Amino acid sequence: MTTPFDTLPQRRAIIDRRALSDAIAAIAQEKKGDSAQLRAAIVGELRVALENGRSEAARRLAARPTRGREMVSALAFLVDQILRILYDATTQYLYPISNPSTGERLALIAVGGYGRGEMAPFSDVDIGFITPYKPTGWTEQVIESMLYSLWDLGLKVGHSSRSIDETMRMAKADLTVRTALLEARYVWGDRGVYEQTATRFSSEVMEDTARAFVADKLAERDARHKRMGDSRYVVEPNVKEGKGGLRDLHTLFWIGKYVNRVRSVSELVDAGLLTTNELRQFQKAEDFLWAVRCHLHLIAGRAEDRLTFDLQLEIATRTHFAARAGRSAVERFMHYYFLNAKTVGDLTAVFLAHLDDVWAARGRRYIPSFFRRPRKLDGFILDRGRIALPSDNFFVEDPVRLLEIFAVADRHGLAIHPAAMRTASRDARLIDARVRKDPRANAAFMDVLTSPRDPETVLRWMNEASVFGRFIPDFGRVVAQMQFDMYHHYTVDEHTIRAVGLLAKIEKGDFKDDHPLSSNLMDKLISRRALYVAVLLHDIAKGRGGDHSILGAELALRLCPRLGLTPAETETVSWLVRYHLLMSATAFKRDLSDYKTILDFIEVVQSPERLRLLLILTVVDIRAVGPGVWNGWKRQLLTDLYDSAEEVLRLGHKQKGRSERVAAKQQALRDILDLPDADFSALQKRFPESYWVAEPEDILEHNARHILAAGDSPLSIAAEGYPRRGATLVTVYAADHPGLFYRIAGAIHLAGGNIIDARIHTMRDGMAIDNFLVQDPLGGRFDSPDQLARIKRCIEEALANRHKLVTKLEARPLPRTRAEAFQIVPNVLIDNKASNRFTVVEVNARDRPALLFSLANALFQSKLTVHSAHVATYGERAVDTFYLTDLLGGKVESKARLQSLERRLLEAAGAITEEPAEKVKETAPA
Structure with missing residues (x-):
């Protein structure tokens, strides 16, 4: 009878059962009459054999590190032999029985993956003890003794003990038990009991239940x-x-x-x-x-x-x-x-x-199909509702059909027969330069890509058949290419196909709640085709060792004419690929209340159509990164940037300008607060215009009620859950002074929180209103009553200067995060042209708890005032941007002082970072 281990080489190098059995027999003779000592000695011998066998299996994997079959077979074989020796020792030396009755029979079987003859190093040992009838006293003793011995060996045992009748009853009732028994394999004991179990399982459980x-x-x-x-x-x-x-x-x-x-x-x-x-x-x-x-x-x-x-x-x-x-x-x-x-x-x-x-x-199909019969299939045929091939050489006769089959499937909403998919995979190699230049092939591809139906599904079929990568070789280079970071959840090709699918769903109106502005703008686009191609190409140059935006833009100039795009469409696609990170970088890392930010952004964008296209491309790119990446906060920031940029681009035709938006927010707040006109006017005048631009309406209301409740108090702290962002909103109303920001940041970290966004506002009367979004260090909730009370207490103590923050934080062990698997080179970018009033400093570093505090402390030590802070995280990478002035309110322009600032920030960013391996080239991955 064949076993899963017949092809396993050098089995005695793993374990020599005969030698081990002889050794145990000798021990049994020596310790005759003392069952406790004998069982301990048996376990001792088996433990040595188990460790030696595991070492041999590990050695075989090390010798061929991408071939795991031999190791899992070796480990299963090893456990087989351990179980056989243990069974024999238990029944012969510990609980011998000279004349067993028909009920005192026992079969030991392997089930589940172990039954297949496969076992990973720390897999469970799944075994079953089968008895012909209800267990007797002897069988219970043997089973109990064996289990204790296996546990003493350190094995994690999944076990069952049943009669044959119980086994059949459980198998019929429980799919998990049935699946485990499907792979049941005889290990040792009474073979007759096993054979009877297997026969009854086949006839009573499996018969007529396949479907x-x-x-x-x-x-x-x-x-x-x-x-x-x-x-x-x-x-x-x-x-x-x-x-x-x-x-x-x-x-x-x-x-x-x-x-x-x-x-x-x-x-x-x-x-x-x-x-x-x-x-x-x-x-x-x-x-x-x-x-x-x-x-x-x-x-x-x-x-x-x-x-x-x-x-x-x-x-x-x-x-x-x-x-x-x-x-x-x-x-x-x-x-x-x-x-x-x-x-x-x-x-x-x-x-x-x-x-x-x-x-x-046989007259019945397992997989149902509901379809309508189209009139024209371009030479393809229908096989029970799926597109099939009339002959095996159909693609060989005309390789363009490799593209047309997917266009037909999309046009008629039909599935492709798996046999046709297999043939397409086999014949995908027929797609050569001639096919790639064929207008019919390019038209078919563009029909699928820009389909108003379900391009994501059909493009995924095309990718799985290798047709996609053959037809667009540059796409073939990113198939199955992972991006080794915590920001991207999918490979490049999967991210791209999901982005195309999301674009189609936005166009159909499926995401009006999540993406209201994008959904509204889709109907106004002139360059719809260019947008779909730009989404396809935005990451196509990743993994080439350069800036993928620049390389991708150059690639678009070569590829788009082949796909049938006009010169104007080609230029638009190339521009979109080149600047596909611009809008997210501006929205998430710059102060949108600073008018210079908007002017710099529109200097690159230049036209309302490009602005519309870039917004939609940015939305689908972020959303397709993975679950949980898109949120209402990002939507608001992108919407604010779009509105501000559109105002400038439309010039005299503006729909709603900056001053109109500020006035609208003020009126909405006036209506909500229902204050007397004089009181509201007094409150309104305390805030600079940048505050009204920067904060959404719900935060404006929250801050106003906080300030009104505080009255003349010099300090007021609030902390409450903010579900819109999945974080806790911490608001501090205090007299403004140097070091306020760094002390608050340090206190939040000391309380166990992690700041994911910070908005700092100096009021016209010398007070400050600062809003922080806080999570726990691993991105979880930080809103239990104890946590909220602790964070308020820590901020109050820090602002009262009751303890030295740096000393306390250094004494507090920082939690380990997944980001520690990555090496990020800290990078400081200082820009005196990005704002007319402020020096803008951007710090790129590996994200870690207390990073923002370290940076804020470095700014305080540099005698600088923080007017605005923007915290963005891209997986393991943090990008923190600060708008700064010196203590007199001017830009930092001294070369020596800028060099000192850069050095301090680099030290703060890399305080617990190991020596980096390579220079970071991207600061805003998407």
């Missing part, structure tokens, strides 16, 4: 994908449970085994569910994914299946990936990982299509 099992497993898979992010291209994937991971491959095997009763993956070929080539792809992807999972366990020292940034770095080193032109070793490793995840996805689609066809041949 229900498949439906349940696919529903389970879909729920798991949704839980894990519903994309195989998330940048911190779960190797086991994520989309494109090991569990997807296991699901295929489970379905094949249940439907066709195969015993191994290779038998899926005989069943017609995989081709020989697809089997090789299956085994190669599984081998690599197992290797990654084993490395994860070994590095973490526990069961760890999430490929986090810090572990990616370590595994890239262990698997000997090296840096190559423009891409680091870890990015190349993750690129290879995502290619394997893509293979898993392709195999899943093909496998289910084969299964569907097999069942369809």
Whole structure:
């Protein structure tokens, strides 16, 4: 009888069962009569064997670090032998029985992944004890003794103990139990009991339940994908449970085994569910994914299946990936990982299509289809509601059809038959320079890209068939390319396709609540086609070692004419790609109440149409980065920048100017507060115009009520939840003085908070009203009553100068964050031209708790006044911008003083940063 370990080489190097059994027999003879000492001695021998076997398995992985199959087989084989020796020792020396009855029989089986003969270093040992009837006293003693021994060995055991009848009953009622038993394998004990269990499972549980099992497993898979992010291209994937991971491959095997009763993956070929080539792809992807999972366990020292940034770095080193032109070793490793995840996805689609066809041949399909029959299919045919090929060489006869099949699918809202997708993948290599220049091919591609229906889905099909990357080779270079940072959640190609899909949904009006301004502007665009192409190309030059905006703009000039765009459209696309980060950088890192900020922005934008296009491109770019990146605060900042820029660009045709917007906000606040005219006028005059421009209406109301409630008090502090931003709003109303900002920042950090935004306003009467948005250091909530009370107390003590902030903060250990996996070179940019009144200082550094306090303290030590602070984070990178003057209110222009300021800020930014590895080129990734 074959076993999963028949091809495992040098098994005795892992464990020598015969020698170990002889050693235990000798010990049993020596310690006869003392069962406690004997069990301890048996466990001692097994522990040594277990450690030696694990070391041998780890050595084999180190020798071939991207091949994990041998290690997981070796570990499963090792546990098999440990269990067999333990079973024999327990039944022969600890609880011997000379004349067992029919009920005193016991079978030991492996279930789940261990049943397949696969085990990661810290996987559970899933076993089952099967008895013919209810357990007897002897079987209970044996089971209990074995479990205690396994726990003493440090193994994490998942176990069950059931009679055959109970096993059948549980398998029928519970899908998890049924799946585990589907992979059940005999390990040791009474083989007759095992055979009876297997026979009854096949006839009583599996018979006539295949369709229900498949439906349940696919529903389970879909729920798991949704839980894990519903994309195989998330940048911190779960190797086991994520989309494109090991569990997807296991699901295929489970379905094949249940439907066709195969015993191994290779038998899926005989069943017609995989081709020989697809089997090789299956085994190669599984081998690599197992290797990654084993490395994860070994590095973490526990069961760890999430490929986090810090572990990616370590595994890239262990698997000997090296840096190559423009891409680091870890990015190349993750690129290879995502290619394997893509293979898993392709195999899943093909496998289910084969299964569907097999069942369809029997008169019933598993996968339902509801479709309308189009009149014209451009030579393609319909196969039960899906576009199929009339012949196997259909693409060979005319390779342009490789693009047309996707245009037809989009036009008629039809799915493409998986057999046709497989053929497209095979024939994608036929797309050469001639096809790329063919007007029909480019027209078909543009029809899909600019489709008013569902371009995201069809572009994803095109990408999975490798047609996308073949037709646009520059896009092919970013397929499965990860961006090694905490800001981007997806690979470059997945981010791009999601951005196109989001643009289409905004155009259809699906996001009017989230993106009201963009939804309104889509109908007013003149250059709709140019916008879709710009979204496609905005990140296409990433990973080339230069500024991807500049390189992408140059690439657009070459590519757009081929796609059929006019010279004017080509220029627009190139400009949009070149400046696709401009609007977010201005909105999030500059003071929008400073009129010079707006003038500098429109000097680049120059036209209302470009402004509209850039806003929409910026919105979809940010939103497509990942969940939780877009929020109401960013929407408000972008809207404010758009309104201010439109006012200047429209000149005499302005709809609502700066003064009108200020007046509208003041009137809205007057209506809400319902104060006498004289009292409101007195309150209104205390604020500079920049305050009314900078703050949204809800903050204006909050601040006004705070100031009115404070009366003549020299200090008033408020802290409350601010759900709109998922943070806590901390407001401090105090007499303005040098060091106010740094003391508040230090107090917030001392209280355990992390500042994610700060808006500082000096009032005309010498008071200051400062608004801070605060979360915990890991981005979580910071709004419990204890936390709010603590933050107010810390600010009050800091402003009263009751303790030395720097000393207390240095004594307080900072929490470790995921950002510590990255090395960021601190960078200080000082600009005296960005504002007419202020010196603008931008600091780029690795985000960490108390960073803002360190920078604010450096500014205080430099004897500078902070008039405005803008805090932006891009994953692991913080970009903090300050609008400064000297203590007399003038710009900082002395060269020596600017050099001293830069040095102080660099020291503050890198206070706990290791020596950086490379110069940061981007300050506003998107």
